[in-house]
């Protein structure tokens with residue numbers, strides 16, 4: 001055999017080539033996987049950032065921000081002490097929650113967390129009166145006032161104004177924004193003079209104390 005003749009493959013050379021090809025494929029796959037992973041992370045964190053900014057700046061629809069007074073809506077035949085009820089009000093997209101505390105107090109709130117809009121749940125067994133709880137980042141709201149008691153939510157829950165008829169049925173009749181009293185919410189939605197409402201409210205509270 002001359003020195004220019006093609007050399008037969010050395011024993012094991014085919015296996016080496018196959019192994020090399022396999023390594024190349026794995027390296028390419030892991031590159032793709034890393035790129036995909038980075039893309040997913042960027043998309044998710046971008047989405048969260050946009051959502052957070054949108055919630056913070058009020059771009060997203062806020063509970064009960066429609067014009068005018070919403071229509072009254074019967075939400076339950078009865079709500080017993082310790083019970084809660086999920087419902088929608090004032091619109092079909094507006095998640096809300098009603099709770100009846102053990103002393104009979106009935107309270108209604110938006111069930112959309114004021115942090116990043118997760119669903120708020122009722123935890124009856126927590127504390128002396130239960131609490132409203134957002135599992136996304138451990139946000140906690142006072143069941144009696146809707147104010148934030150723990151976690152990152154920047155403000156209290158908007159309220160849903162509930163009334164109870166003599167037959168025990170429960171109706172939602174309006175909403176109040178975070179920090180607004182029920183009376184202020186009703187006044188605003190009915191187009192009444194907000195300042196006059198506040199004066200009337202203060203006078204009413206004064207006469208109750210007297």
Ligand code: FES
Nearest residue numbers: 113115116134139
């Ligand atoms: S979304 Fe509720 S605490 Fe973050």
